[in-house]
Amino acid sequence: MTVEELIHEVEKAGATLHPEPPDLVVRPAGVLTADLKDRLREHKPDILRRLEMEQSRRILEAEDIRIALWITETDAGAKVTDRLILGADEARLAGAEGALVFTPADMFAYIELDPHSRELMRNFMNQFPGAQWKWTDRK
Numbered sequence: 001m002t003v004e005e006l007i008h009e010v011e012k013a014g015a016t017l018h019p020e021p022p023d024l025v026v027r028p029a030g031v032l033t034a035d036l037k038d039r040l041r042e043h044k045p046d047i048l049r050r051l052e053m054e055q056s057r058r059i060l061e062a063e064d065i066r067i068a069l070w071i072t073e074t075d076a077g078a079k080v081t082d083r084l085i086l087g088a089d090e091a092r093l094a095g096a097e098g099a100l101v102f103t104p105a106d107m108f109a110y111i112e113l114d115p116h117s118r119e120l121m122r123n124f125m126n127q128f129p130g131a132q133w134k135w136t137d138r139k
Helices: 003-012 034-042 044-063 087-096 104-112 115-127
Strands: 016-020 023-027 065-074 077-086 100-102
Touching: 003 016, 003 034, 003 044, 016 044, 023 034, 023 044, 034 044, 044 065, 044 104, 065 087, 065 104, 077 087, 087 100, 100 104, 100 115
Parallel strands: none
Antiparallel strands: 016 023, 065 077, 065 100
């Protein structure tokens, strides 16, 4: 069972999960079965990681913060330069300078991809700078 499936099961039971490291808080706690509580304990580190990442993504989106990456090939391999970008205007400028600009949703999705899919995403972003992605949950 994936972390997403566990979170969905908690939501179906009428509860919500809140990361308060090192604790994982369930509200209301009384609606969960003993089996579901055991599975939450078993996967607690992964669930906390997922919830904290989602929380971070929401904060970055609210502030319209993005990350721009300039990737250049050198004799020693790829050189990556990064910069925080604030707002759409800075994002357009960075894109015009050859950067790959990642929104918070892009960043969140990127780290979940396998290496081959990451490469495909980077190639697509290079071919279609400024393209808007629509990420959906895989539930």
